[in-house]
Amino acid sequence: MKKMFCLSLCIIVCFTACERVVDIDLNEASPAMVVEGRVIKDSLALVELHKTGSYFRPDTQQCVCNAIVVIEEDGSGPDTLEQIAPGKYRSAAMRGREGSDYHLKVFYDDQVFESYSHLSSEPRIYSLTPRAFSSFGDFGDSSDFNPGGGGETFLDSLPFFLFTNIYEDPDTTNYYLFRYCVNGEMQTGRYNVTADDNAENDTLKYSPGPTALFFPGDTVSVRAYAIDEGLYGYFDMLNDALSSNSFFASTPYNPVSNISGGALGYFAAMSFDCDTIIISLPPDIPGND
Secondary structure, rough: HHHHHHHHHHHHHHHOOOOOOOOOOOOOOOOOEEEEEEEEEEEEEEEEEEEEOOOOOOOOOOOOOOOOOEEEEEEOOOEEEEEEEEOOOEEEEEOOOOOOOOEEEEEEOOOOEEEEOOOOOOEEEEEEEEHHHHHHHOOOHHHHHOOOOOOOOOHHHHOEEEEEEEEOOOOOEEEEEEEEOOOEEOOOOOOEEEEEOOEEEEEEEEOOOOOEEEOOOOOOEEEEEEEOOOHHHHHHHHHHOOOOOOOOHHHHHHHHOOOOOEEEEEEEEEEEEEEEEEEOOOOOOOOOO
Protein backbone atom coordinates (compact mmCIF):
# COMPACT_ATOMS: atom_id res chain seq x y z
CA MET A 1 0.00 0.00 0.00
CA LYS A 2 2.89 2.35 0.79
CA LYS A 3 4.44 1.78 -2.62
CA MET A 4 1.14 2.33 -4.41
CA PHE A 5 0.52 5.59 -2.55
CA CYS A 6 4.03 6.94 -3.11
CA LEU A 7 3.83 6.09 -6.81
CA SER A 8 0.49 7.88 -7.15
CA LEU A 9 1.79 10.91 -5.28
CA CYS A 10 4.90 11.08 -7.47
CA ILE A 11 2.77 10.99 -10.62
CA ILE A 12 0.60 13.83 -9.31
CA VAL A 13 3.66 15.93 -8.45
CA CYS A 14 5.23 15.24 -11.84
CA PHE A 15 2.24 16.37 -13.87
CA THR A 16 1.53 19.44 -11.76
CA ALA A 17 5.12 20.77 -11.80
CA CYS A 18 5.84 23.92 -13.79
CA GLU A 19 8.50 23.81 -16.47
CA ARG A 20 11.44 26.19 -16.26
CA VAL A 21 14.00 26.66 -19.01
CA VAL A 22 17.61 27.46 -18.13
CA ASP A 23 19.72 28.19 -21.20
CA ILE A 24 23.01 26.69 -20.02
CA ASP A 25 24.73 23.78 -21.74
CA LEU A 26 25.49 20.57 -19.85
CA ASN A 27 28.96 19.20 -20.51
CA GLU A 28 28.85 15.48 -19.77
CA ALA A 29 31.84 14.43 -21.87
CA SER A 30 34.80 16.50 -20.66
CA PRO A 31 36.47 15.22 -17.48
CA ALA A 32 36.12 17.67 -14.64
CA MET A 33 37.63 18.07 -11.20
CA VAL A 34 35.10 17.43 -8.44
CA VAL A 35 35.86 18.80 -4.98
CA GLU A 36 33.87 17.85 -1.89
CA GLY A 37 35.30 19.69 1.10
CA ARG A 38 33.85 19.88 4.60
CA VAL A 39 34.88 21.76 7.71
CA ILE A 40 32.31 20.78 10.33
CA LYS A 41 32.26 22.25 13.81
CA ASP A 42 34.53 20.27 16.19
CA SER A 43 35.50 17.82 13.41
CA LEU A 44 38.72 17.55 11.42
CA ALA A 45 38.66 19.20 8.01
CA LEU A 46 38.16 16.68 5.18
CA VAL A 47 38.44 17.09 1.39
CA GLU A 48 37.69 14.46 -1.27
CA LEU A 49 38.89 14.86 -4.86
CA HIS A 50 37.97 12.95 -7.99
CA LYS A 51 37.51 13.42 -11.71
CA THR A 52 34.53 12.38 -13.71
CA GLY A 53 33.29 12.57 -17.29
CA SER A 54 29.82 13.41 -15.98
CA TYR A 55 28.76 14.79 -12.62
CA PHE A 56 25.63 12.62 -12.92
CA ARG A 57 27.49 9.33 -13.56
CA PRO A 58 29.46 8.43 -10.41
CA ASP A 59 30.56 5.13 -12.00
CA THR A 60 33.00 7.13 -14.16
CA GLN A 61 34.74 8.81 -11.22
CA GLN A 62 38.51 8.57 -10.82
CA CYS A 63 40.19 9.55 -7.57
CA VAL A 64 42.69 12.41 -7.67
CA CYS A 65 45.89 11.48 -5.86
CA ASN A 66 49.04 13.49 -5.26
CA ALA A 67 47.24 16.81 -5.05
CA ILE A 68 48.28 19.47 -2.56
CA VAL A 69 45.31 20.50 -0.42
CA VAL A 70 45.64 23.50 1.88
CA ILE A 71 43.10 25.13 4.21
CA GLU A 72 43.65 28.41 6.01
CA GLU A 73 41.50 29.62 8.91
CA ASP A 74 40.98 33.36 9.46
CA GLY A 75 44.39 34.31 8.11
CA SER A 76 46.26 31.82 10.29
CA GLY A 77 49.07 29.67 8.94
CA PRO A 78 48.13 27.25 6.14
CA ASP A 79 47.33 23.66 7.08
CA THR A 80 48.38 21.11 4.42
CA LEU A 81 46.05 18.13 4.58
CA GLU A 82 47.37 14.57 4.54
CA GLN A 83 46.14 12.02 2.01
CA ILE A 84 44.66 9.20 4.13
CA ALA A 85 43.17 7.19 1.24
CA PRO A 86 43.08 7.54 -2.56
CA GLY A 87 41.55 10.95 -3.27
CA LYS A 88 40.75 11.63 0.41
CA TYR A 89 42.64 14.33 2.36
CA ARG A 90 42.27 15.15 6.06
CA SER A 91 43.77 17.68 8.44
CA ALA A 92 45.75 16.38 11.39
CA ALA A 93 44.74 19.27 13.65
CA MET A 94 42.28 21.77 12.14
CA ARG A 95 38.76 21.44 13.55
CA GLY A 96 35.80 23.62 12.63
CA ARG A 97 35.06 26.61 14.87
CA GLU A 98 31.94 28.77 14.94
CA GLY A 99 32.37 32.20 13.41
CA SER A 100 35.55 31.30 11.51
CA ASP A 101 36.21 31.81 7.79
CA TYR A 102 38.00 29.10 5.83
CA HIS A 103 40.01 29.39 2.61
CA LEU A 104 40.60 26.23 0.57
CA LYS A 105 43.30 25.82 -2.10
CA VAL A 106 43.79 22.68 -4.19
CA PHE A 107 46.89 22.43 -6.39
CA TYR A 108 46.76 19.73 -9.05
CA ASP A 109 48.13 19.28 -12.57
CA ASP A 110 49.22 22.94 -12.91
CA GLN A 111 45.76 24.12 -11.82
CA VAL A 112 44.59 25.90 -8.68
CA PHE A 113 41.08 25.55 -7.30
CA GLU A 114 39.99 27.92 -4.53
CA SER A 115 36.98 28.45 -2.30
CA TYR A 116 35.86 30.30 0.81
CA SER A 117 33.25 29.34 3.38
CA HIS A 118 32.02 30.75 6.70
CA LEU A 119 31.14 28.50 9.62
CA SER A 120 27.89 29.87 11.00
CA SER A 121 26.57 29.49 14.53
CA GLU A 122 25.11 26.10 15.41
CA PRO A 123 21.35 25.89 14.78
CA ARG A 124 19.05 24.74 17.58
CA ILE A 125 16.26 22.25 16.94
CA TYR A 126 13.67 22.50 19.66
CA SER A 127 11.13 20.00 18.32
CA LEU A 128 10.20 17.61 15.51
CA THR A 129 6.50 17.58 14.61
CA PRO A 130 5.05 14.82 12.42
CA ARG A 131 1.79 15.58 10.65
CA ALA A 132 -0.30 12.83 9.11
CA PHE A 133 -1.16 13.12 5.44
CA SER A 134 -4.76 12.38 6.41
CA SER A 135 -4.93 15.62 8.41
CA PHE A 136 -4.80 17.63 5.17
CA GLY A 137 -8.19 16.44 3.93
CA ASP A 138 -11.45 14.64 4.67
CA PHE A 139 -11.17 10.96 3.86
CA GLY A 140 -14.76 10.27 4.98
CA ASP A 141 -15.74 6.61 5.23
CA SER A 142 -12.43 5.47 3.73
CA SER A 143 -10.70 5.72 7.12
CA ASP A 144 -11.64 2.15 8.04
CA PHE A 145 -10.98 0.67 4.59
CA ASN A 146 -8.77 -2.39 4.94
CA PRO A 147 -7.42 -3.51 1.56
CA GLY A 148 -5.26 -6.32 2.93
CA GLY A 149 -7.73 -7.86 5.31
CA GLY A 150 -5.27 -7.58 8.22
CA GLY A 151 -5.10 -5.11 11.06
CA GLU A 152 -3.88 -2.16 8.98
CA THR A 153 -6.46 0.36 7.78
CA PHE A 154 -6.20 2.80 4.88
CA LEU A 155 -5.13 5.66 7.15
CA ASP A 156 -2.45 3.48 8.75
CA SER A 157 -0.76 3.22 5.36
CA LEU A 158 -0.71 6.96 4.61
CA PRO A 159 2.61 8.79 5.09
CA PHE A 160 3.56 11.60 7.42
CA PHE A 161 5.19 14.94 6.75
CA LEU A 162 7.85 15.91 9.28
CA PHE A 163 8.35 19.51 10.41
CA THR A 164 11.62 20.57 12.02
CA ASN A 165 11.27 23.58 14.31
CA ILE A 166 14.40 25.69 14.72
CA TYR A 167 15.11 28.76 16.80
CA GLU A 168 15.71 31.59 14.34
CA ASP A 169 17.51 34.89 14.92
CA PRO A 170 15.33 37.56 13.26
CA ASP A 171 18.29 39.96 13.04
CA THR A 172 20.36 37.76 10.70
CA THR A 173 19.77 35.99 7.39
CA ASN A 174 20.35 32.27 7.78
CA TYR A 175 20.49 29.27 5.46
CA TYR A 176 20.03 25.60 6.28
CA LEU A 177 20.59 22.12 4.89
CA PHE A 178 18.53 19.22 6.25
CA ARG A 179 19.46 15.55 6.09
CA TYR A 180 17.28 12.59 7.08
CA CYS A 181 18.27 9.14 8.30
CA VAL A 182 15.37 6.65 8.31
CA ASN A 183 15.74 3.39 10.22
CA GLY A 184 19.52 3.71 10.06
CA GLU A 185 19.69 4.53 6.33
CA MET A 186 20.70 8.00 5.14
CA GLN A 187 18.28 9.39 2.58
CA THR A 188 19.87 10.59 -0.67
CA GLY A 189 18.77 12.01 -4.00
CA ARG A 190 17.91 15.57 -2.99
CA TYR A 191 19.49 18.40 -1.00
CA ASN A 192 16.86 19.83 1.32
CA VAL A 193 17.86 23.47 1.70
CA THR A 194 15.99 26.58 2.76
CA ALA A 195 16.54 30.19 3.69
CA ASP A 196 14.79 31.77 6.68
CA ASP A 197 12.29 33.74 4.54
CA ASN A 198 9.32 31.91 6.09
CA ALA A 199 10.43 32.25 9.69
CA GLU A 200 7.87 33.67 12.11
CA ASN A 201 9.14 35.59 15.11
CA ASP A 202 11.96 33.39 16.44
CA THR A 203 10.95 30.11 14.78
CA LEU A 204 11.61 28.50 11.41
CA LYS A 205 9.30 25.57 10.69
CA TYR A 206 10.64 23.44 7.83
CA SER A 207 9.35 20.37 6.00
CA PRO A 208 10.69 18.96 2.71
CA GLY A 209 7.10 18.16 1.73
CA PRO A 210 6.43 15.18 -0.55
CA THR A 211 10.13 14.72 -1.35
CA ALA A 212 10.61 13.10 2.08
CA LEU A 213 7.71 11.07 3.47
CA PHE A 214 7.68 8.88 6.57
CA PHE A 215 5.48 6.06 7.82
CA PRO A 216 4.30 4.84 11.25
CA GLY A 217 7.09 2.93 12.96
CA ASP A 218 9.90 4.79 11.18
CA THR A 219 12.77 6.04 13.33
CA VAL A 220 13.81 9.34 11.77
CA SER A 221 16.96 11.26 12.68
CA VAL A 222 17.18 14.84 11.42
CA ARG A 223 20.34 16.87 11.04
CA ALA A 224 19.94 20.61 10.51
CA TYR A 225 23.13 22.23 9.17
CA ALA A 226 23.77 25.97 9.25
CA ILE A 227 25.37 26.84 5.90
CA ASP A 228 26.46 30.03 4.17
CA GLU A 229 24.71 31.74 1.26
CA GLY A 230 27.09 30.44 -1.42
CA LEU A 231 26.56 26.84 -0.39
CA TYR A 232 22.80 27.34 -0.24
CA GLY A 233 22.81 28.65 -3.81
CA TYR A 234 24.90 25.72 -5.02
CA PHE A 235 22.69 23.03 -3.47
CA ASP A 236 19.55 24.79 -4.69
CA MET A 237 20.85 24.73 -8.28
CA LEU A 238 22.10 21.17 -7.83
CA ASN A 239 18.55 20.05 -7.03
CA ASP A 240 17.47 21.47 -10.39
CA ALA A 241 20.35 19.78 -12.18
CA LEU A 242 19.77 16.39 -10.56
CA SER A 243 16.11 16.46 -11.54
CA SER A 244 16.86 17.59 -15.10
CA ASN A 245 16.83 14.06 -16.49
CA SER A 246 13.08 13.83 -15.90
CA PHE A 247 10.67 14.98 -18.60
CA PHE A 248 9.05 17.69 -16.51
CA ALA A 249 12.18 19.44 -15.23
CA SER A 250 14.14 22.40 -16.53
CA THR A 251 16.76 22.11 -19.26
CA PRO A 252 19.86 20.28 -17.93
CA TYR A 253 22.79 22.35 -16.71
CA ASN A 254 25.78 22.16 -14.40
CA PRO A 255 25.24 24.00 -11.11
CA VAL A 256 27.59 26.89 -10.36
CA SER A 257 30.04 25.65 -7.76
CA ASN A 258 31.39 27.84 -4.98
CA ILE A 259 34.87 26.71 -6.07
CA SER A 260 36.82 28.76 -8.59
CA GLY A 261 38.97 27.32 -11.35
CA GLY A 262 36.27 25.37 -13.15
CA ALA A 263 35.75 22.61 -10.57
CA LEU A 264 32.45 20.99 -9.75
CA GLY A 265 31.43 20.25 -6.17
CA TYR A 266 31.52 22.39 -3.06
CA PHE A 267 33.49 23.55 -0.05
CA ALA A 268 31.35 23.77 3.08
CA ALA A 269 32.01 25.06 6.57
CA MET A 270 29.04 23.92 8.65
CA SER A 271 27.67 23.44 12.14
CA PHE A 272 24.68 21.27 12.94
CA ASP A 273 22.14 20.11 15.48
CA CYS A 274 20.30 16.79 15.41
CA ASP A 275 17.20 15.17 16.88
CA THR A 276 15.37 11.85 16.51
CA ILE A 277 11.72 10.83 16.52
CA ILE A 278 9.70 7.63 16.05
CA ILE A 279 6.70 8.24 13.80
CA SER A 280 3.51 7.02 15.46
CA LEU A 281 -0.21 7.32 14.79
CA PRO A 282 -2.01 9.96 16.86
CA PRO A 283 -4.57 8.52 19.30
CA ASP A 284 -7.50 10.01 17.37
CA ILE A 285 -6.69 8.20 14.09
CA PRO A 286 -8.68 4.99 13.55
CA GLY A 287 -6.54 1.87 13.77
CA ASN A 288 -4.28 3.19 16.53
CA ASP A 289 -5.56 0.96 19.32
